[in-house]
Amino acid sequence: MEKDLEPLSDRKLVDRYLRYALDFKEIATCSAGDGSPPPVHFFAAILGFNPDLFTLDLEISEDSFADLNYEQRASLDLTERPLRLSFSVNDVLFSAHARITTRADRKIAVSLDLPVFKLQRREAVRIKIMKEHAACVEMNGKKFIPHDLSAGGLSIVMDKVERDRYAKGWVFEGVTLRFAGREFRSKLEVAGAHPLRKDSDRLWKVGFRFRDLPIVAEDAIAKEAMLYTQKIWARWLVAE
Known part of the structure; x- marks a missing residue:
């Protein structure tokens, strides 16, 4: 480290x-x-x-x-x-x-x-999901809005009861990811979970890794992540 x-x-x-x-x-x-x-x-x-x-x-x-x-x-x-x-x-x-x-x-x-x-801590650049991304994950018979997303995986915020349904190492097949007007199919593996805030355990952030995500999907997410970061930094540069 x-x-x-x-x-x-x-x-x-x-x-x-x-x-x-x-x-x-x-x-x-x-x-x-x-x-x-x-x-x-x-x-x-x-x-x-x-x-x-x-x-x-x-x-x-x-x-x-x-x-x-x-x-x-x-x-x-x-x-x-x-x-x-x-x-x-x-x-x-x-x-x-x-x-x-x-x-x-x-x-x-x-x-x-x-x-x-x-x-x-991680190689992949993650983006905070915004309304404009129109992001949605369909998995395990439910729909979720991701908390953040990268070409390597995503995270979802859920309460403790829901979190217990996603044990580390479990793999979910037939997952549908909708993002920025496009739809992709993949598998998701539970990477782990931790409280969303360090001073409270009411909500948990559960991380997932993509498995067999199409290359076209990786490229689309990585491109949006770069644009997202550049937009934020450009706003600061203009302010300076």
Whole structure:
């Protein structure tokens, strides 16, 4: 894993990844402090990014905040308290060092340090499914709207009861995928499942791998994934 860890010091490149995380309202895993007082761990939503000051605005999740006692909350008020945070963007994991500058109840502002570290977790670029994709998966006698999609597989969000019907390693045949006005047939293998949000187990994200997906389908999905990423980054470049 360490050989895949890449330090990023290019501010423009890092800015784009941070805006991407903001665009998709990613949840950051945070650890504040590394000595005395003891570290405080929590999950926080990324609410804002200031490229001029290189700062992030975070909001600690309600469940995480409720788990912190008075001393732990007070420790977050310490000036320049070090913070380590990690977040994902299109299945790429990023981690960064920062310093807490201010806190107001659950909202905190942090000043980021360079470099930010990037770890590629999957080769396939995944796209978040939008209404315009008109995406649908018919499998196991049911219809689902994918959560995200790549040329290698897809994920579906479901509750715990439905999740139990899709054990890791099971293969479903005769699956129909509709995407961007086209229809494809394939098999899907359950790759695994994890909670959609790290601070709640109400909804689960179940991952599937394509098996025997036609090459024409792989090409169509990969092309759309590239266009999707380029559109988002182009919007940021214009804004700059």
